[in-house]
Amino acid sequence: RQLKRVQDEQSKKELEEKLEDLEREIYANSWYNATYFKIAEAYPEYLKRLDSNNYVDYGNLQRKTLDELKENSEHPYKIIFVDEFQDTDPLQFRIFKILNENCDYFTAVGDVDQHIYAFRSSFNDFFDEFKRLKKEDYTSLALNVNFRSTENIVNLTEEFIKPQRKGNSDKNMENHRTDCNNPNFLIENSDSVEEAENIFDTIK
Secondary structure (H helix, E strand, C coil), X not given: CHHHHHHHHHHHHXXXXXXXXXXXXXXXXXXXXXXXXXXXXXXXXXXXXXXXXXXXXXXXXXXXXXXXXXXXXCCCCCEEEECCHHHCCHHHHHHHHHHHHCCCEEEECCCHHHCCCHHHCCCCCHHHHHHHCCCCCCCCCCCCEEEEEEHHHHHHHHHHHHHHCCCCCCCCCEEEECCCCCCCCCCCCCCHHHHHHHHHHHHC
């Protein structure tokens, strides 16, 4: 009887702990959802206040630029150069499309291997999309000489990146620097803890 009482108390305690964990999880999720719902609710008011004070943020500046160009696509810019084109997002591409239609020269420079802005809806297919919109005298030029890195770095990165490139890529990197060729390391890790330990051991 005493053993059963102890077991019942343990079961009750375990159940209470599970309920507490569940309540904490529900509260955390509810707070998270409520917070982001309020942000979404507040956004139209935020835009209204920007307009009433003649302010713009980065996203709003791009949206207003597109609105202006859609109303009047004529612009005085005859030569347009866009750097880091691989990080173009859909809104920016619509701006570039209008600019391209009304200029003499449009140059887009970028490296799809350095594409890092997917979190804001950019994706490297905008190079291909731009080719489909090209003027008849469109020219594609691969810049295959790396002036920044040494031979061992270029060779290692090429070995890693090349299999992931599109089949129609004409990119084949070569190095220009010969002033030094220090050792480099490729470290493969299963998680962030192993990564930290391997980096520590390498430095040590």
